[in-house]
Amino acid sequence: MRLLVPLCVLALVAGCTHDSGEAAVGFHFDEQLYRNDIKTLASDAFEGRAPTTHGEQMTLDYLVHAFKSIGMQPGPDGSYLQKVPMVSYSASEQQQITLAGIPLQYRKDIVLNSHHDIKRVDIENAPLVFVGYGINAPEYDWNDYQGIDMHGKIALILVNDPGFANPDSGKFDGKAMTYYGRWTYKYEEASRQGAVGAIIIHQTEAASYPWSVVEHSWTGPQQDLVTENAQPRVTVEGWITLDAATAIFAKAGHALDLAINQAAHKPTQLPLGQTATISFTNSANYGESYNVVANLPGTVNADEHILFTGHWDHLGKDNTLEGDKIFNGAMDNASGVAGMLAIARQFTAAAKAGHGIRRSVTCVVTTGEEQGLLGSRYYAEHPLFPLEHTIGVFNLDSTNIYGKTKDFTIVGKGKSELELYLTAAVNQQQRQVKSEQHPESGGYFRSDHFSFAKYGVPAVFAGGGNEPIDEATAKYKEQMQQRMKGCYHNTCDEYQADWDLSGALQDLAVYYRAATMLGNSDAHPGYYEGTEFYSLRPATHIKL
Incomplete structure (x- = not known):
């Protein structure tokens, strides 16, 4: 299917020109508003925006007020809030853990949780089995x-x-x-196999994050969805350090490095002849969290929706820490939520000026992303607007704070025709679309867009780039990266007044242009043949 509108459809707003900034199409993202939204959402007053806390209520109040002020309408039930039933599991910090006769220290060597409503976990002498990568994939002829x-x-x-x-x-x-x-996936598959526990061996390069991220993310209360048809789940799940795992294998008479090498070449099962004894108290607290949903109806095909997603939640606060206890989540993801508000302002301003787009634009600001994409999973399972009429999803997560770039990154590039619209918008800025530098980190599966991709809805996660626009920006980027080093899922992810947000504004313009082109067309993008989701919604051979 061919698009019914050319790239310069945005001339409805102003004439198309070739420029590297957002002024190219005659609209302007207000940097101060964008900056203030980040600063406010990431302030200590919001307590790290953990679901089901006071920080959540402050966040919801802020976002609902913002969308109302912008002129976005509530969901079809008349509310801006979608209730997400959640349960919070809390494993005791005092855990007795012995693997292969070796006592392990919680947090330092291992982290364990239980996603079951039980008051105590007591596992005695459970056999330990190394199952390689823990994968059962018939299409790859692989079953560990x-x-x-x-x-x-x-x-x-x-x-x-x-x-x-x-x-x-x-x-x-x-x-x-x-x-x-x-x-x-690994916890899901171990559960399907009937295991009582699943423990992932941490390797920094393979995981793409250090042990500190595991320690901060998998300790404290762990949220999950309350589901009517819960699937079987292991009693305990968690992570173990590479050093601790190495010691366990040595106690069993095996070399972990040799086992890792074997697992890379063929499916592997290795009973270690050793057991685990695990004991800790556990609790389950039920509550409700919320997605925020705001809609701008289309002028013609209002029943067809273009979604913008991004998660409002972060890790809250940890009172066991010395000094700073709040995980402010400025970059991840106050910056993305602020970007959604900025884009919403542009669409409503255009609509008020008589230039509304044909399809509806809907913002879904999700809860519980940090706990496993919970809010987006719930929305995809209980959509307020039918998924079959959801044309595409643009996801904003951790926007660019390092200045303008010559390139633009599409994570998991090559999956769907939705990328065509981003590419057209990027080209108009005279930038180049590229794949992410580290596809081994699995970025496409780590944010809210993936919840929609699993149902066949074309979804993209993009933004930023790796080539600074000039030498001054390159120098700034190097300095800022050093300052932000180690801040992912840490207390130092705080708003910085000297962040150069010009690159983020570039990217917001890309998203706005791409969504406008898609919103004024009759095209229905799909996934390319050979991708995981092709059978769910095949590509329709769109040409721009």
Whole structure:
């Protein structure tokens, strides 16, 4: 299908020109408003925006007021809030953990949780089994569980997938992580296999983050969705450091590095002849969190929706820490939420000026992303606007704070025709579209767009770039990266008054242009043949 409007459809707003900034199409993102939204949402007053806390209520109040002021309408039920039933599991910090006869220290060596409504976890002498990457993938002729009964046993599992360690094997997707490499999949598969526990062996390069991220993210209350048809789940799940795992393998008479090498080349099951004893108290607290949903009806095809997604939540606060206890989440993801508000302002301003687009624009600001994409998963399972009429999803997560770039990154590039619209908008800025530098980190599976992709809705996660626009920007970027080093999921992810947000504004313009083109067309993008989601919504051969 051919688009019914050319790239310069944005001339409805102002004439098309070739310029590297947002002024190219005659509109202007107000940097001060954008900056103030980031600063406010990431302030200590919001307490790190953890779901079901006082910080959540402040966040919801702020966002609802903002969308009302902007002129966006509530969801079809008349509310800006979509209730998301959640349960918070809290494992005790005092855990007795012995693997292969070796006592392990919680946080330092291992983190464990239980997503079950039970008051105490007591596992005695559960056999330990190394199952390689913990993957059962018939399409890759790969099954790490082949021929082994995991009932009553604890699986020790490598992070990522065999393609990462052995990219020339032709298996999986080389260095680019598949969904089989994600920790969520590994716990799911171990549960399907009947294991009593699943523990992932942490490796910084393979995980794409250090142990400190594991410690901060997998300790404290762990949220999950309350579902009517809950699937089987292991009793305990968690992570173990590479050093601790190495000691366990040595106690069993095996070398972990050799086992890792074998697991990269063929499906692997290795009973260690050792057991685990685990004991800790546990609690479950039920509550409600909320997605924020705001809609701008289209002028012609109002029943067709273009979604913008981004998560409002972060990690809250940790009173066990010395000094700063608040995980402010300025970059991740106050910056993305502020970007959604900025884009919403542009669409409503255009509509008020008589230049509204034909399809509806809907913002879904999600809860619980940091706990496993909970809010977006819930929306995809209980959509307020039908997914079959959801044309595409643009996701904003951790926008660019490092200045303007010559390029623009599409994470998981090559998946869907939705990328065509981003590419056209990027080209208008005289920038170049590129894939992410580290596909092995599995970025496509780590943010809210993925919840929609699993249902076949074309969804993209993009923004930023790696080539600064000039030498001065390159110098600034290097200095700021050093300042922000180690701040991902840490207390130092705080708003900085000297952030150069010009690159973020570039990217917001790309999203706005791309959504406007799609919104004024009759095209229905799909996934390219050979991708995971092609069978759910095949590409329709769109040409721009």
